Amino acid sequence: MRAELLNLALSLLPQRGPHPELSRFYDMLADYPRRGGKGIRSELLLASARAHGVTEGSAAWGRALWLATVIELFQNWVLIHDDIEDDSEERRGRPALHRLHGVPVAINVGDALHAYMWAAVARAEVPAAFGEVLDMIHRTAEGQHLDLAWVERGEWNLQEADYLQMVQLKTAYYTVIVPLRLGALVAGATPNPAFTEAGLALGTAFQIRDDVLNLVGKAEEYGKEIGGDLLEGKRTLIVLHWLSHAASEQKHIFLDQMRRARPDKSPEVIADIHRWLLESGSVAYAQSYALEQGKRGLDLLREALALSPNRQAAQQLVHTLEDLATRQK
Template sequence: MNPIDLRAQIQARMLEALPHPDQAVRAELAEYARMLRDYPERGGKMLRGMLLVYAGLAHGARLEQLLPVAAALELFQNWALIHDDIEDASEERRGRPALHRLYGMPLALNAGDALHARMWAMLIEARASYLVLDEFVRVVDLTAQGQHLEMSWMQTHRFDLTEQDYLLMCAQKAAYYTAVAPLRLGALSAGVEPPATYIEAGLNLGIGFQIVDDVLNLEGDPVKYGKEIAGDLWEGKRTLILLRWLSQASEPERIRAETLLRTPREAKHPEEVAWLHQRLRESGAVAYAQAEAERRLAAGLEALRPVLAELPDQEAAQTMLRLLESLVRREA
């Protein structure tokens, strides 16, 4: 199936599961419906849902079996982003103001909770298997654990972190639901036990995806990136790039950077953020992170190729490989 058509079908299936403002009995509930549809209507690349569909097709599932599960995974992405934007005090999402900037935190939080419920409703209505439901539980749980790690480090002003700390957080917060879960859910939706390779390979690919996201946060095109450039610095996130730079910075620069990162977003001076942004871009930390992302991409794809070569639908399997490569390199 053409990726553009598939993306449109997943988005349409998502929106079908959500209330429409025209059907609301009160003006307030029309606004509620608009809020639930806001992030899903902004689109996004639907890469996780598309990866799930191609994985399922490769394992022999039918498209109609896969679309509601893929749409439910994209609903997970959307409600998690609403909550993540609130927790990070983010300014933008997909090129527009974050939902809490448009409607305020309480209403945005409530909308995220409602989308979470709609996610489970979609799976129930699709008569998803117990194994599929259990995988969604794992996705939510691991993502929450990873988010807790990252937020607790910022809240307690931790700077004694290693690259291994970052990789553990990244594996739980982003990598599992970005690559591992779509691969496993595709197989599970086809009634097949997912190959064990999907976990290790998916984690490598998902970590690579997040590292590239960290790079784009510093160097990306604001229009294509869709989020605030240098937002990670305003929010004080511990990225692989930052940890690498801190480990090599002079003591005065390290103290200056840590002082900035301890400061709440609203009290940060733009000049200091610009200074750290420039120092990170000038250092070798960005190139180091990019090389790590490429290494993990290569390792993940190399592990997957022999497994995918055995699947019944080779056209879908090869499309899935290309999608995974574009996911990490942001070419899709």
């Protein structure tokens, strides 16, 4: 399925230009899509379509594939911009696009992929999808703004509720809620209102797991640099919980490093902070919170899918989200 979605995405992108530099630009458009990825969100959309009665090979399935391609293109253009905003070094085992070609060029590539995403929306021919995708972009941008604004202002006087609001906006809508809703719409069904509450809980669990993996995961499985969140000054549930209990000297050292730009941070001190976090109970606290949110979201989802046309596919959808909420890589 990943190959089929990649082929659909590439079919929208120009292959060869009238000028060598435009051919180079077109290669850049295809760079992040070709790097692959787990395809979690697009697979979730297709699983939702199956649960709502869409059969593979049908006309509705073709529309579902185009909507899954929308999610893939959205993910890739957002990641290009996200890597710039976070000053990231790598993406999926290779240098981030702006590291290869510079920030202005990478921004333009992301903008172009955004436009081609809307071409995929048009190909899907599901009228209600336009509003869903627009809402997904709005919510994700709001969450990203909170995240970036805190970094820009050096804001660490935050509560756990602040973090949770940010991740629900930044992660939950495009990771869970909108894929679930689009899967229903492509089947001609009205999305269950409970998808939103379930998705908020499951999206929160997913993001917290991602935050944990950024500290304890394996780079070759995780797809991003381990410890990158510390270098980027990310506000996570782990760090906020740790700060509320940290010794004053450690807290002072941490805040001193976080006031610095990424290139000015000390690798040795960041390694110490990384160790302090791992040795504290904050990682376990975050994991426990994610487990609780994941269970709550799955219970809500099971109830929402109780009358689905395809019970077997609905059960598989729940299993997929259970894996997502408890992911280990």
